[in-house]
Each structure stands twice: as C-alpha cells, then as structure tokens.
Amino acid sequence: MLGTCHGAGLYVLASESVQIPWFDCVFADIGDEQSLSQSLSTFSGHLKQISNIKLQSTRQSLVLLDEVGAGTNPLEGAALGMSLLESFAQDGCLLTIATTHHGELKTLKYSNEAFENACMEFDEVNLKPTYKVLWGIPGRSNAINIAERLRLPSVVIDTARKLYGSSSAEIDEVITDMEKLKQDYHKRLTEAQYYLIF
DSSP states (O other): OOOOOOOOOOOOOOSSOOOOOOOSOEEEEOSOOOBTTTTBOHHHHHHHHHHHHHHHOOTTOEEEESSTTOSSOHHHHHHHHHHHHHHHHHHTOSEEEEOOOOHHHHTGGGTOTTOOOEEEEEETTTTEEEEEEEETOOOOOOHHHHHHHTTOOHHHHHHHHHHHOHHHHHHHHHHHHHHHHHHHHHHHHHHHHHHHHO
C-alpha cells in the first residue's frame, strides 16, 4: 500500500501525553504485493513499492515498512534492508518505522545513532503480544517456542534448536534479560510515581 497525501487523522493511542511531528505524507509498504499479472514476486512487489516511496517521500514524510528485506535470500535481504534504511535516514524522510526479523537490521542502532530499537512485549505463556512497546530493546523471534507450544513433534523442535545454534540462543537470552530489566524498571518507576503523589 503506497500512501497518498489526502487529509486524514488518527488519534494517538497512548496512556500518556504524546507529541508527534507534523508529516506532509504517510507512505506504507505493508502486506503482500505479489502480482501474477505484473510477474512480480512478493520481494519484487515490495521493492517496486519502496522505490516509489523513495521517489515521492520528502524530509517531512513518515514511512512505514513492514518486514523490510524479507521474501528473498536472508543475507541479501538483510544487506538490502540495511542499505535502504540507512538511505531513508540519511536523505530520505523525517521518520521511518520498520519491522524486521533480520538480526543484522537490529544492530543498526549500535553503528548509527539515527536508529533506535523497540519491540512489542510478548506474553510467552498465552502466546500473544501485550501491545506494550519496549524502547531500546530489539525484538526476538519466538518461533521455536511457539512451535513447541503448538505441539509440533519434539524431534522437530529439538533439531530446530540445534540448528538455530548456541550463539543465537545466547543473543536471545541477552534480549530476554534486557526485556526483564526494562519491565522491572517500569514497574519501579510506576511505584515511585505513586509514592510521589502521596
């Protein structure tokens, strides 16, 4: 879906006061853009859409990119996704919000201060998001845990964990620890604000 510049507005769904900048246009590449009639694969469809966004967006635009770099070889997709995001940050639009499962894209924050990580908190007991945004933490995939809870055969789960590798598991463990620290921080902050009122 390519954004158009028609007048429209939405309330910001937030529990606290929020200030957002004014955008001249909102552009979005979301969903599956494959087309049999135009001989476009999912990946090609996304690239065509993003190319149009690059041409039309200004330094006052908001760009939303869903699963940037997906639909092709993971290494090439991640490299292209990194390049695209850096291009938008350098000379593209005012704000780009991108979702990804590529670990490489999550590291952009550590090499370029123009980037920030955030993730949606995930309730692993009920296998669903809590719709709380955790700033400064890269999201992690829960694919294997979800597959296990959905009762895929244990031999499949065990093999997947071995193939996933110990280094990736260590990264997930660090992210999990960061999530817990962030949750604990917010809990203590809420408690402190409560006591400041009284």
